[in-house]
Amino acid sequence: MDGRFTDEELAIAKSVDLCAVAESLGYTVKRIGKYHTL
DSSP: OTTSSOHHHHHHHHHOOHHHHHHHTTOOOEEETTEEEO
């Protein structure tokens, strides 16, 4: 994995809210316990 992504790219990827991305694509995100489902 070394050298595939820059530290900046990794920081951006880790900061993305996947629930918000899914909702913006039209999915309904449901929380079940500590997990989420579409």
